[in-house]
Structures are given as structure tokens and as C-alpha cells.
Amino acid sequence: MLKWLASISRDVRIHLDWPRFEESERYRYVTEAYDQFPTQEMEADLAERRKRVQDEAAAKFDATRDRLDGAVAALHPKVAEAKRLVSLFQRDYRAELEALYAEKDRLLGEMRLKRNEKSSEYESREELHEEKKELYGEHQALKDEIASWYAQANRSRVLLGKKDREIPQYSIFGISQNSLRRAKSDRDIVFEKIKRVKKEIDKANSDIYALNKALEQMGEKFGQTKQRIVDTKRDRAEFFDLKASGKTLKALKNEQDEVAHELARLRTSVISIEEERVCFIRDAENGYGVPALHTELNARIEIRVAHLRAYDLPEQQMQRKLRHREQWLREHAK
16 A cells, blocks of 8 residues: 555656656757757858848949939929929819809808807807796795795794694685695796706707807818918919910920920839849849758758657657656656
8 A cells, every 4th residue: 555655656746847857858859959950050141142142233223223213203293393384274263263252152151140040049048047047036935935834834833833733725814735735836847947948058058069060160161262262363373474474285285294204214214223123133142042042941941840840749758758757766766
């Protein structure tokens, strides 16, 4: 029995020691794999060859490409300006201004209606506030009347009260049950009126807010329309000046075509120089053996990866566990 318990205890201790051994073995295995299938020198060599190719390509093409890129960037504003001048001769300024003035008048009319509507809402809200004030006064008066009824009902007869006396249902003089019911009913009716007026005030506030937002948006559109009128008049004035100076639509179109053709030519040159650069890099890399070295490097990496993956195979793990057990037993043998 004791021998059996000792065997179980030993197995448990071996099991608990396994993670330490496994971590150590994995580190050793990975280290040996990188020593057995090294790639650092190949990677450095490949990077150096590629850098040499890039440097040669830069020396051969960068100056020309930068010059072409600069020429393209400088020509863009000229193309845009030529297109703008042509458009000045192609517009119907009278129709544009008539439409803009019509839009301006329409917005003015809508804004005037909205302002009148807002003014009416303000007046209605003011009336509602006055009504609410009066209703609060009525409500307070009825509360005071009810409080006075209870005070008299609970006051001593010496002080003209009704304490310990039956209060009649109806009475021409003095308090009665009916007068209390009437006062409470009137108080509740007034309270409902107050709630209704508050809701109407809230709605008026909401309507005024919506009207202000609508007026704000209309104001923005009105400002934009006024600016468009100013811009259109400015463009029309420029058109008249160009025409007076002898410029014609045909001449401006020719100028536009010239700069457009020059831009297209430069873009074609940029594409051509880039194609030459790609071909040069490809040929230079072939000359320096870059593709072959890259293929050899990838093959070695794949072998190393396969070797590392083999570590987790079931049979490999079983062998390590046997090795670990034997090592542990040797180290703990008496």
C-alpha cells in the first residue's frame, strides 16, 4: 500500500515538473532550429542587393520623374483657369441672374411669412402666460377658501367655529358640506386648466423654436443666393472685359486645348518613365541575382517552419515526456 502511494506521489511530482521542462525544451529546440537553418546573412544580402538596385534606379530616373511631376503640378492651375475662362463665354448671365433674383424674392417672401407666424406665436404665448397667471391666482384663492373652511370647521365655537358641531349639507349663511365640495371641484377644474395652458405654452415654445430654425436655414440660403448674385455679376463683368480686350470663345478654346494637350503629354511621359523604371528594376534585380536569392531564402524559411512545427507532433511530445521522466528519476534517485 505504501509502495503504491509512493508511486502515485512520484507521478504527480513528475507531472507538476513537466511545464518547466517543456518550456526549456522548446527554447532549446527553437534556438537549434535557427542555428541549423540560419537566414540572417541571406536576408541582409538580399536587402543590400535590393538597396543597390533602388539606388541605381533613383540615380537614373528620380530627377526626370521629379521634373515631370513638377511640370504636371504647375500645369494643373493653368488648365483650370483656361477652362474657367471658356465657361465665362458660354454662360447666359441674364437667365442666371433672373433665376437668382427670383430665388432671392421667394426666400424673402417665405422669411416674411415665417416672421409673421413667429410674431403671432409670441403673442399667443404671451396670452397663455397671462391666462396661466390668472389661473394660478384662482387656484390659490380656492386653496385658501378650502383651508378657511377646514379652519372654521375645526375652530372652537367660542371663536365662531363649528368644532364638535354637525356641518349641514346646505347653508345660506356659514359653511356647509356643499360649499366644500363646490370649492374642491372648482379647484380641480382650475388645476386641469393650468395643465392645459402649460401644454399649450410648451407647444408654442416648440413652434417658435422650429420657426427660428427654419428662419436660420432660410437666412443661410438667402445669404448664399446673394453671394451667387455677386459672383455672377463679377463673372459677367470679367466676361465683358475679356470681350472688350479682343478675346473670343474660339481663341480661349484653342488655349484650353493647348494646355490640355500639354498636360496629357506630360502625363504620358510620367507613365512612360515609370514603366522604364519598373523594367530597369526588374532587369537590375535579375542581374544581381535577387529573384534567385529570394527563392532560396523562402525555401530555407519554409524548411525551418516545417521543422518548428514538427515539435508539436504527438510522437515528438511523447518522446519528450519519456525523456523528462527518465531525467527526473535520475535526478531524484536515492
